Amino acid sequence: MVVAIGFEGSANKLGVGIVKDGVVLSNPRHTYITPPGQGFLPKNTAQHHREHALEVLQKALDEAKISPKDIDVVCYTKGPGMGAPLVSTAIVARTVAQLWGKPMIAVNHCIGHIEMGRLVTGAENPIVLYVSGGNTQVIAYSQRRYRIFGETIDIAVGNCLDRFARVLKLSNDPSPGYNIEQLAKKGNKFLELPYVVKGMDVSFSGLLSFIEEKAPQLLQKGEYTPEDLCFSLQETVFAMLIEITERAMAHCGSQEVLIVGGVGCNKRLQEMMETMAKERGAKLYATDERFCIDNGAMIAQAGWEMFRSGQTTPLKDTTCTQRFRTDEVDITWRS
Amino acid sequence: MTEKKLKVDLSVPFPTEREAQIACGTLSVDSEPKRGGVKKELVVKGNVLNIHFEALEARMMRVGMNSFFDHLNLVIETMEKFGPPEK
Numbered sequence: 375m376v377v378a379i380g381f382e383g384s385a386n387k388l389g390v391g392i393v394k395d396g397v398v399l400s401n402p403r404h405t406y407i408t409p410p411g412q413g414f415l416p417k418n419t420a421q422h423h424r425e426h427a428l429e430v431l432q433k434a435l436d437e438a439k440i441s442p443k444d445i446d447v448v449c450y451t452k453g454p455g456m457g458a459p460l461v462s463t464a465i466v467a468r469t470v471a472q473l474w475g476k477p478m479i480a481v482n483h484c485i486g487h488i489e490m491g492r493l494v495t496g497a498e499n500p501i502v503l504y505v506s507g508g509n510t511q512v513i514a515y516s517q518r519r520y521r522i523f524g525e526t527i528d529i530a531v532g533n534c535l536d537r538f539a540r541v542l543k544l545s546n547d548p549s550p551g552y553n554i555e556q557l558a559k560k561g562n563k564f565l566e567l568p569y570v571v572k573g574m575d576v577s578f579s580g581l582l583s584f585i586e587e588k589a590p591q592l593l594q595k596g597e598y599t600p601e602d603l604c605f606s607l608q609e610t611v612f613a614m615l616i617e618i619t620e621r622a623m624a625h626c627g628s629q630e631v632l633i634v635g636g637v638g639c640n641k642r643l644q645e646m647m648e649t650m651a652k653e654r655g656a657k658l659y660a661t662d663e664r665f666c667i668d669n670g671a672m673i674a675q676a677g678w679e680m681f682r683s684g685q686t687t688p689l690k691d692t693t694c695t696q697r698f699r700t701d702e703v704d705i706t707w708r709s
Numbered sequence: 710m711t712e713k714k715l716k717v718d719l720s721v722p723f724p725t726e727r728e729a730q731i732a733c734g735t736l737s738v739d740s741e742p743k744r745g746g747v748k749k750e751l752v753v754k755g756n757v758l759n760i761h762f763e764a765l766e767a768r769m770m771r772v773g774m775n776s777f778f779d780h781l782n783l784v785i786e787t788m789e790k791f792g793p794p795e796k
Contacts, residue, residue: 424783428790442791458776461739465780468735469787475795689734 376682377440378447380674381427383463384455384483385507386414388423390434391671392445393678396493399438401664401671402430410543413536420458427466434670442474447686449677452480453698455508460694468692477686479677480693483668484509484700488520489679490672491634495659501628503619503647504700506635506668507532507551510576510615511700512622518705523622524574531611532637534578538607541589542600549667554604555640561605565598569610574621576614581607612643616650623656632659639666679707715770717762721781727794729758732784736777747773 375395382389386408391401406422408414435442450467453460471478488502502513502520510526529537532551539550544557568584570577585607592598598606623631631651633644644660651658665672683706723729733753741747747770748763760777764770 421779424779427783428786432790443795462780462783464738465735465783466787468738469731469784470791472731472734473788473792473794690738692738694739 376446376678377444378449378674378678378681379434379445380481380486380670380672380677381448381450381463381467382483382486382668382670382673383423383427383459384451384453385459385668386419386422387668388426388430388463389668389670390427390430391669391674392434392438392440393671393674398671399440400434401669402433402437403667403669404430405548407547410545411540412546413540416456416458419456420462423459423462427463431466431470442470445474445476447479447677447681448474448476449479449481449673450692451483451486451673452693453695454483455696457694457696460696464692464694468689472689477681478689478692479680479685480687480691481673481676481680482698482700482703483673484511485520485703486672486676487634488513488632489676490665490669491632491659491661493675494661494665495632497630497632497659499628500630500632500659501619501623501626502632502634503615503638504635505531505615505633505637505643507536507637509635510578512574512618513700514622514626514628515705515708518708520700520703520705522699522701523625524576524618527572527575527577528579529582531576531578531615532635534582534611535607535637537582538585538589538603541586542603549636551637551640554608555642557601558604558608558642561599561601561603563598563602564609565592565603565606567606567610569614571614571617574618576618578611581610608640608642612640612646615643616646619647620650620654623654629656630659631656634661634666636667639663683707714763714765715767717770717774719760719762721758721760723756723758724793726753726756728788728792729753729756731788731794732758732781735784736780741773745769745773749773749777
């Protein structure tokens with residue numbers, strides 16, 4: 375029996391989760407929400423994490439009804455992500471690991487998403503579409519690595535959505551992407567937007583510039599409503615993602631597809647993926663916002679796998695890094 | 710040779726030597742940003758954590774020390790809430 379606690383703080387979510395042999399005992403989270411029209415900056419986000427880390431940790435222990443002595447390993451997000459928030463979160467993890475006399479594990483954030491998705495859905499060996507505010511990747515497992523088949527060559531799809539939400543001054547509560555999704559349901563007039571797929575890769579920055587520039591005049595003239603623009607944006611960027619995911623599935627002959635990451639809880643994206651999967655006779659696996667959006671349990675789960683395969687990270691090596699690719703990690707727990 | 714560096718020595722007492730060592734362990738891991746021009750060294754003597762800072766400019770020193778104090782506070786709060794250390 376192994377109990378792992380995970381600390382996540384690579385972006386604007388601060389999460390602490392406890393996992394015991396594949397069962398999530400607790401997974402509280404506190405999100406830093408900025409005013410409409412504003413993004414989250416590293417310095418303020420780090421401050422948010424420092425202010426809330428201890429209460430979220432206490433909540434995780436209380437909800438799991440376990441005492442620190444029952445914990446076997448302390449896991450934290452090493453990267454990728456924003457430097458200052460990562461370090462602030464890692465400092466709490468390092469301190470409690472020493473106070474409680476527990477070993478540590480440094481976890482790659484993307485691997486955390488994948489392993490949590492596999493745990494929650496039971497997908498065996500899926501093609502993974504990892505879509506969030508900071509990452510956009512199509513991933514397949516082969517020979518002890520999660521290999522990146524395609525990815526964004528500039529900004530992440532979630533970043534594109536978040537930044538368009540700022541143009542419309544949408545609320546960031548619970549998240550800008552969620553509010554775009556709600557508006558998009560009421561849109562029906564489609565605005566053609568640049569559709570940029572380059573081989574297995576996608577690009578969103580040109581599309582974002584285009585819609586950022588056009589939106590104010592289109593709205594002012596009354597040609598399009600904010601709902602129409604949200605609808606057009608979602609349909610376009612999701613179609614691009616489905617295209618590269620389908621190509622990866624065809625290449626690997628995979629019959630499973632798993633969506634992870636914050637954008638993964640978008641119902642429209644899931645619906646489009648479901649249609650594509652059905653046509654191929656494949657099965658879609660997706661999770662809800664508890665596990666899609668950054669959380670502590672996913673770090674605990676990936677750390678749990680790493681710990682059981684014999685890894686630990688010495689204290690002096692528990693650094694953080696803003697750049698840490700998914701395919702840098704040796705997957706010692708899968709055959 | 711004339712000295713050009715700014716230097717600050719800071720001493721932080723902890724309830725016990727073990728806690729000073731834990732704080733040192735946590736705070737020694739992250740290296741200062743390369744272009745920040747700040748150097749720091751942490752040493753534990755008894756129950757006191759001694760930190761020596763060096764920087765080329767006052768501005769850099771301020772930035773380095775500000776973030777150090779943010780982190781030090783977090784370590785102390787964590788110890789108060791989740792300590793004392795297990796034997």
